[in-house]
Amino acid sequence: MFPTPIEKTPRSWQLTYQSLLPIALIMWLLPLIAVAVFSVKPAVDFTQGNYWGLPSSFEMFNNYGQVFFNSDMPRYMLNSVLITVPTVIGAVALSCLAGFALGVYKFKSNIWIFFMFVAGNFVPFQILMVPVRDLTLDMGLYNTKTGLVLFHVAFQTGFCTLFMRNFIRALPYELIEAARVEGIAEWKIFWYVVIPLMKPAIAALSVLIFTFIWNDYFWAVVLTQGPESQPVTAGITSFNAQFRAAYHLMSAGSIVAALPPVLMFFLMQRHFIAGLTLGAVK
Amino acid sequence: MTALDPTNTPAPSQRSWYKRNEIAVTPWLFLAPAILFFAFYVIWPIYQSIAISFYDWDGLGDATFVGMANYAELMEDSAFEVSLWNNLKWLLLYLLAIPGGLFIALFLNQTVTGIRIYKSLFFFPFVLSQVVVGLVFSWFYLPNEGLLNGVLGLVGLGPVNVLGDPTLATYGIIAAGLWPQTAYCMILYLTGLNAVDPEQIEAGRLDGAKGWRMLWFIIIPQLKPATFIAFVVTIIGALRSFDLISIMTNGGPFGQTRVLSFYMFEKALSEYGFRMGYGAAIAVILFLIMLIFIAYFLWSMWREEKGR
Numbered sequence: 001m002f003p004t005p006i007e008k009t010p011r012s013w014q015l016t017y018q019s020l021l022p023i024a025l026i027m028w029l030l031p032l033i034a035v036a037v038f039s040v041k042p043a044v045d046f047t048q049g050n051y052w053g054l055p056s057s058f059e060m061f062n063n064y065g066q067v068f069f070n071s072d073m074p075r076y077m078l079n080s081v082l083i084t085v086p087t088v089i090g091a092v093a094l095s096c097l098a099g100f101a102l103g104v105y106k107f108k109s110n111i112w113i114f115f116m117f118v119a120g121n122f123v124p125f126q127i128l129m130v131p132v133r134d135l136t137l138d139m140g141l142y143n144t145k146t147g148l149v150l151f152h153v154a155f156q157t158g159f160c161t162l163f164m165r166n167f168i169r170a171l172p173y174e175l176i177e178a179a180r181v182e183g184i185a186e187w188k189i190f191w192y193v194v195i196p197l198m199k200p201a202i203a204a205l206s207v208l209i210f211t212f213i214w215n216d217y218f219w220a221v222v223l224t225q226g227p228e229s230q231p232v233t234a235g236i237t238s239f240n241a242q243f244r245a246a247y248h249l250m251s252a253g254s255i256v257a258a259l260p261p262v263l264m265f266f267l268m269q270r271h272f273i274a275g276l277t278l279g280a281v282k
Numbered sequence: 283m284t285a286l287d288p289t290n291t292p293a294p295s296q297r298s299w300y301k302r303n304e305i306a307v308t309p310w311l312f313l314a315p316a317i318l319f320f321a322f323y324v325i326w327p328i329y330q331s332i333a334i335s336f337y338d339w340d341g342l343g344d345a346t347f348v349g350m351a352n353y354a355e356l357m358e359d360s361a362f363e364v365s366l367w368n369n370l371k372w373l374l375l376y377l378l379a380i381p382g383g384l385f386i387a388l389f390l391n392q393t394v395t396g397i398r399i400y401k402s403l404f405f406f407p408f409v410l411s412q413v414v415v416g417l418v419f420s421w422f423y424l425p426n427e428g429l430l431n432g433v434l435g436l437v438g439l440g441p442v443n444v445l446g447d448p449t450l451a452t453y454g455i456i457a458a459g460l461w462p463q464t465a466y467c468m469i470l471y472l473t474g475l476n477a478v479d480p481e482q483i484e485a486g487r488l489d490g491a492k493g494w495r496m497l498w499f500i501i502i503p504q505l506k507p508a509t510f511i512a513f514v515v516t517i518i519g520a521l522r523s524f525d526l527i528s529i530m531t532n533g534g535p536f537g538q539t540r541v542l543s544f545y546m547f548e549k550a551l552s553e554y555g556f557r558m559g560y561g562a563a564i565a566v567i568l569f570l571i572m573l574i575f576i577a578y579f580l581w582s583m584w585r586e587e588k589g590r
Contacts (some may be wrong), residue, residue: 002475002483002501006392018394025403031418031461032407034429038421051427098316101309111587113313115580120324122518122576126546126565130334130558131327133551134341154323157316186308215411217525222551233413237529240417247421258414265409269402276466277473277511 038251039063046247063252071242072227073253076235080260083145083152083231084213088206090153091160095205096198098157099164100190104176114165121158125218128155133222143224148231151223152213160205163275167201168194204275207268211261232257328569335562341550345559352563361537362564365545368452369521369571372541375456376463376520380512383467384505388497390468391475401472408465416529419458420445445531448538455526455539463519467512474508475501510582517575521568542568 006014026033034052040063041055050056067073102114132151133142141147171194179189220234227235236257243249265272300307335352339345356362390401407415422429425443434441444454478501486492486500502509524543531539533548540548542564550561 002478002496003388003391006394021400025400028404029406030429031422034422035418049427052429052432094316094319097312101312105305105309107306107309113317116325117320118583119576119580120320122572122579123324123328124522124543124565124568124572126543127331127569128324128327129547129565130550130562131330132323135327151323154319157320158324161316186304211409217411217413233411236413250417254414254417258410261409266402273469273473277470
């Protein structure tokens with residue numbers, strides 16, 4: 001193990017390390033802690049210039065109540081869920097199929113199709129912006145959740161296929177061959193042999209894509225407007241316009257908006273990290 | 283899927299066409315939906331964008347072919363030049379996330395009680411949306427009330443208005459972007475460090491390697507896969523930067539924090555007018571820059587595939 005395990009170091013360094021850890025953490029998360037404190041402060045603290053001191057009264061229920069019952073926030077949150085969940089299902093399903101095809105079969109154009117997905121996944125969004133916006137307008141899907149979902153599914157399929165294909169490549173190929181010798185149809189091999197083995201990959205991708213899509217801002221701004229269909233990342237800007245300079249409410253709103261992916265991460269940490277490392281670093 | 287399966291009614295003597303060609307046909311059936319979606323929403327639009335960049339078009343009326351005029355105009359456009367330089371700053375400074383992430387990963391790679399919680403809390407910023415990161419940092423930088431100036435005041439340094447200063451603003455935004463990106467690199471390295479071969483470390487120790495030499499000659503070479511992914515995601519992240527700029531400064535002050543991706547958006551969709559052709563031309567330039575990196579990434583992946 002590197003660096004030298006702390007148990008094998010002098011006592012003095014052990015103590016320094018133990019006390020350094022929380023200090024480093026607090027410094028690292030300082031901006032976030034500040035926002036969390038902001039969100040429980042009363043409005044009067046900001047008008048009186050008490051930005052960084054302790055809250056003069058504890059207004060958590062008031063502030064968050066405002067966010068939930070007196071703004072469009074719940075609407076935006078619901079939109080985000082309705083955009084994110086179908087996208088996750090769609091992208092994971094498509095990439096399971098494509099990943100299986102690219103991971104198991106040997107055919108000439110295999111590597112080129114694979115590279116098409118990889119390259120497409122790295123493309124800057126901006127080169128897609130004008131045509132995709134146009135396409136969505138033409139299909140009558142501008143400013144709908146469906147329009148956003150369809151695009152997200154297509155774009156995320158690139159990354160997901162890269163991930164799934166590499167995962168399937170690492171599975172023992174003998175299993176598939178054995179099934180073929182038994183004369184099992186290919187789609188049955190996919191469904192009964194490969195899919196059960198892919199569960200960890202599916203879990204990892206689902207959490208990861210959930211976070212990516214929930215946090216998407218660019219496409220939300222390009223393809224939607226207004227509270228009927230905008231997700232929370234775009235909604236927070238109009239929320240902030242509504243409560244201009246009301247820092248306590250803006251902070252509470254931001255925390256609410258950030259919460260779902262954060263929860264997802266803490267609940268599914270292992271899968272999340274497996275997904276982030278593209279399965280390449282084990 | 284059952285519709286594709288003719289095996290339910292097998293004809294033993296003459297096997298169906300599908301059955302005979304099953305191995306050749308199946309991959310294409312499995313690929314079809316993904317390829318269709320991807321071609322429709324990603325590949326085709328790239329071609330269309332390139333085509334639009336040769337036109338003058340407001341997004342509604344008729345487009346007029348103008349040849350290279352959009353690109354010629356870009357050469358004269360000082361805002362474009364600023365954006366290009368800012369992109370370069372982003373690209374270079376964003377790479378600091380890699381050593382930064384490695385440093386934190388080394389710091390946290392211990393087995394004391396509660397270390398798992400520390401690791402996840404250090405990773406935390408990456409899970410936040412860039413919109414939230416942008417908001418948090420713009421309050422952190424507030425000229426009078428911001429925490430940064432509070433801290434600077436303690437050590438006797440004057441108040442700075444980071445986001446209001448044309449020369450500082452871009453660096454301020456990049457610093458905000460580095461926060462989640464460093465967390466990402468850290469997690470890549472933490473998983474990488476788990477896989478480092480303990481025997482090699484022992485062998486190194488016996489040979490008297492320690493500290494920096496150990497890190498440089500034994501650890502870092504073994505972290506190569508993690509470093510590669512860290513490079514890929516950091517470069518892509520730097521060139522894609524849009525959310526933070528849009529939230530924190532909206533391109534200002536005086537357009538000094540624009541980058542190509544933001545300037546393109548501004549030209550094509552915001553109140554500065556619907557110049558789709560001009561916007562597309564900017565996007566094409568950004569795409570060409572990215573293409574250099576994409577080609578390099580694909581080439582490395584291809585070499586690895588060959589090596590297997």
